[in-house]
Structure formats: structure tokens, C-alpha cells
Amino acid sequence: MRYAADPPAARLTVALDELVAIYHRPSGATHLLAPPAPELLDALAEGPADAADLLARLSRRFDLPDAAPDAIEARMEELVLAGLAWRA
């Protein structure tokens, strides 16, 4: 499954603590996200990607020895449900 998201300029992002507050401009909705959801949205800025691509993109920025594509896909499905990403 490939996923896409609005460009970063479509979101206001404020780190509050371990959670990040996101204002999604296209919908006017506010979200509180835990890692790695905000990072996944940022990674989609390079363009649509599947879970393996996303993991590769995240691995360039973070140490992710235990991360599995299945877990990434589960987080992406949550972002789709929240209206912050969609299946491309």
C-alpha cells in the first residue's frame, strides 16, 4: 500500500512534550500525535511511499534497529483514519 499526505505547509506543528499538536489546515482539525506519526508525515513530504520506503526514509534520520514495515503500515492506517494521510 502506498500512502500520501498534504505538504508540510498544510500543517502547523507544535511539540508540546512527547506528544505533538498538529493543526491540519485543509480540515481545520487539531490532532495530538505520538511518535512516529509526525515523522511519518514529514517523510511523506518527499512524495508518496509504501511502508518499506517510509522506513528507509526514516532510517536516514533516525536509528531504527527494531522498526518493522508492518508497524509503519499500522501507524499509516491510523493517519489515514485521522484524515492526515490517504492511500495513494
Added chain:
Amino acid sequence: MRHRFSVQVGPVGFRVGSAWRGPIAALERLYAGYPKPDVPDMTVRLFPERPWRRFARPSVAISGDFWLPDAAPLPLAQGLLAAEMGMNLQVALGWRRHLLLHCSAVERDGRVLLMSGASGSGKSTLATMLAMRGWRFLGDEFAFVGLEDGRIHPFPRASSLKNASVASVRAAGGTVGPVLEGTPKGTIGYWRPPESAVQRMAEAAPPALLLFPRYGRPENVERLAASETFMLLTQASTNYVALGEAGFGALTRLVRTVPALGIDYPDGDAGLALVDRLWGGL
């Protein structure tokens, strides 16, 4: 309408029209000394539920620019409460120039203490008691948060004390009146803010501490994470969603810059002592 009243409270100019003289006379007494608005922002209308209900078992229905369809009318003896509820509702549903939080607010040394909580948490009583001990009373119902700078703008209407709080404030030397019995919220007594609070109602100040009080519990203090505070305040705001990006900016600034504590306290004296201690520790 037959009888009219207008008043400026902080940033909001109200006009109230009524089919009866009684509620208007009560408003004139409660708001004696407040300025009048040049142009009112908000309108409240008190009218009979049916034409004959102006005279027969008079029953006050409330309307305005903004209204909820299922608001029940009140007996004429509670006309002042109807007017106050109408004024609250216009602000809650219609105001867009500030982020509104359902909080009481008092100021000391140029910094504001905000207290948020459901009805019965003690936020009105604590704000009133603190104001009787030298804090400046900014309001017991809404905190108006500046969208650009996050400062808290006063909205110093009379404090609305419920049930046992009326006796508590009187026992502490405060004057409460009028008192309305048998309202949907029980007994409600109004405490008029000191004249200085009214005179200084255009003076905003930055927030320094946010408390979530809970009355009637063993004393406890708990630090709240910014994300938890953010969530609680989105629920305590009446216009967060309507303000969109501006509301998001104001609220994230507030929770990132102002410490937030949940406080439990068994009674009024313990609550006041706890607030003093926490404020002194800032």
C-alpha cells in the same frame, strides 16, 4: 423591546432587552458603576414564552444573536439569572476576538492566575476569596486570551456563587446579593467585584499559572503535561474550533509557557493556603 439595558464589561458591550422591568432593574443594580458601550457587540432578549405569559405565571424565554434551541425558560423571579445566562451564551457562542476559556482569573503583581474546572470545582469561590484578599478580580466565568500576545483580558462581571459558596463568602466578610433560590443550579448568589476591578477592566496581563482545582478532596498537587493541559483546555474553550489557526496558536502558546497543576483541596481555607503556596513558589 419595552425595557432596555446596556453595559460594557471588559472587551464586550452588551445590550439586553426585556418584556419586563424586573430583570432590567436587577441588572441596573448589579452593574451600577460599569461603563456603557458605544456600540454593543452582543444582544440578549428576554421575552414571554407565549404572549399571555407576560402576565400569567410570567415565564422568561431568552434569545439573542446566538442561541441553543433547547434552552428552557425561567420564572420571572429568576429574570436576572436568565439575563446573565443569555449574556454568557452570547459570549460563549459568538465571541471571536479572543480565545475563550471557561476559567476564573485573578491577577497579582502584574501576572494572572487562571483556574479551570467544571461547575462545583470551586473556581468561582476561590477567585472571589482571592479578590477579597487583595488580588485583582478579572472574572469567574471566562478568560479572554489575546490571540496575538496571549495576555488575559478582564471580564469582571459579578461572580456567580452557588449553594454553600454563598455562605462561605459571607462568612469571609463578603457581600452577596441578590440571592436567587430554587434555580436549575440551586441557590445562586452574586458577588459584585470591587470598584477597582471595574475601573481597571481594560488592563490585560500575562498568565503565570494555570490551576485545575477540585473541591472537597484530600489535598493533592499534580503537575500536568502540556499535552494533557492542551486537551483539557480545548474542552474548556467555547470558541477554540471556530477560531481555527488563531485558536491553535493561542492555546499552544499558553500551554507551553504557563505551568499547569491539578489541585485537590478539602475546603476553602485549605484551597487559599495552597494557592498562596503555589503562587509563592513560581
